[in-house]
Amino acid sequence: MKLRVGVDLGGMSAKLGVVNEENEIVDRRIIPTEKGITFEETIAKLAEGILSLGDVGMVGFGVPSSLMPGTDIVIYANNLGWKNKDIKTELAKHLGDIPVYIANDADSATVGEYFQGAGRGYQSVLMLTLGTGVGGGFIYNGHLYRGGNGCGFEPGHMTIRMDGVPCTCGKKGCLESYASASAIIRELSNSEAPSLKAFIAENGGKPTARMLFDAVRQGNAAAQDILDEYVKCLAVGIGSLVTILRPQIVLLGGGVSAAGDLLYRPLRALMKDNVFGYDVIGCPEIVPATLGNDAGIIGAAMLDHVLI
Numbered sequence: 001m002k003l004r005v006g007v008d009l010g011g012m013s014a015k016l017g018v019v020n021e022e023n024e025i026v027d028r029r030i031i032p033t034e035k036g037i038t039f040e041e042t043i044a045k046l047a048e049g050i051l052s053l054g055d056v057g058m059v060g061f062g063v064p065s066s067l068m069p070g071t072d073i074v075i076y077a078n079n080l081g082w083k084n085k086d087i088k089t090e091l092a093k094h095l096g097d098i099p100v101y102i103a104n105d106a107d108s109a110t111v112g113e114y115f116q117g118a119g120r121g122y123q124s125v126l127m128l129t130l131g132t133g134v135g136g137g138f139i140y141n142g143h144l145y146r147g148g149n150g151c152g153f154e155p156g157h158m159t160i161r162m163d164g165v166p167c168t169c170g171k172k173g174c175l176e177s178y179a180s181a182s183a184i185i186r187e188l189s190n191s192e193a194p195s196l197k198a199f200i201a202e203n204g205g206k207p208t209a210r211m212l213f214d215a216v217r218q219g220n221a222a223a224q225d226i227l228d229e230y231v232k233c234l235a236v237g238i239g240s241l242v243t244i245l246r247p248q249i250v251l252l253g254g255g256v257s258a259a260g261d262l263l264y265r266p267l268r269a270l271m272k273d274n275v276f277g278y279d280v281i282g283c284p285e286i287v288p289a290t291l292g293n294d295a296g297i298i299g300a301a302m303l304d305h306v307l308i
């Protein structure tokens with residue numbers, strides 16, 4: 001039985017995993033991908049790691065970048081310093097004819113959750129990852145949606161507020177600018193509320209997304225206002241995506257998704273104001289993703305099942 005290998009390619013390291021027939025990770029390697037070594041050197045190290053796992057039958061990559069439609073060339077992976085890089089061709093020098101599949105990392109994580117996590121048993125799954133940015137993926141009837149021209153699914157850069165806050169992508173008012181952990185940190189940093197300033201100072205002085213939820217749990221009214229606004233923006237984004245894509249379930253991943261009822265209860269309640277047809281068909285469940293960092297590895301190893 002040949003091995004299926006999933007690779008979750010991050011800025012600091014690549015996480016490699018052998019995924020068995022039950023979609024479980026049964027062997028792992030971590031390969032450093034620090035900046036300062038060339039693309040070719042990194043690929044050589046990755047190939048060595050992959051081949052060390054045994055008799056490999058396929059390799060899937062989740063990469064932190066958009067991909068050039070039709071070619072799978074990495075357009076720009078900021079964390080790795082890679083621009084217009086052809087992973088497949090470079091890997092083939094080491095792996096020969098072992099098939100290699102490539103997808104965006106948020107897409108890979110969605111595929112992992114679809115096969116083995118909170119999306120298991122559904123055919124159409126929407127996932128949003130609420131971290132430094134807002135990423136996401138969409139499985140439609142068992143296939144990974146990458147757009148008619150293959151340019152990818154970028155829910156974080158859907159505009160939710162005209163003339164809104166500038167986004168890292170150059171547009172204004174993107175969902176990411178309001179629903180990421182970075183947006184929470186920005187709002188905490190900008191707050192003039194003495195009670196919130198004091199709370200942040202007491203907790204080390206450096207705001208984090210988790211701090212917002214901790215402050216709300218302690219009854220901090222200014223933190224509650226920030227959370228209310230955050231949930232409202234997220235609800236607008238999810239409501240619009242649900243209206244257009246009609247997934248059977250919505251999964252939330254990333255650090256913020258672990259916030260529990262403080263997040264999910266108001267979010268679900270706001271769906272009635274944000275989903276077209278809610279009175280008739282309601283809204284799919286919105287639940288936390290369950291695989292954490294393993295989603296990207298498992299999803300990458302299953303890419304050949306979902307890429308059209």
Ligand SMILES: [Zn+2]
Nearest residue numbers: 157167169174
């Ligand atoms: Zn944007």
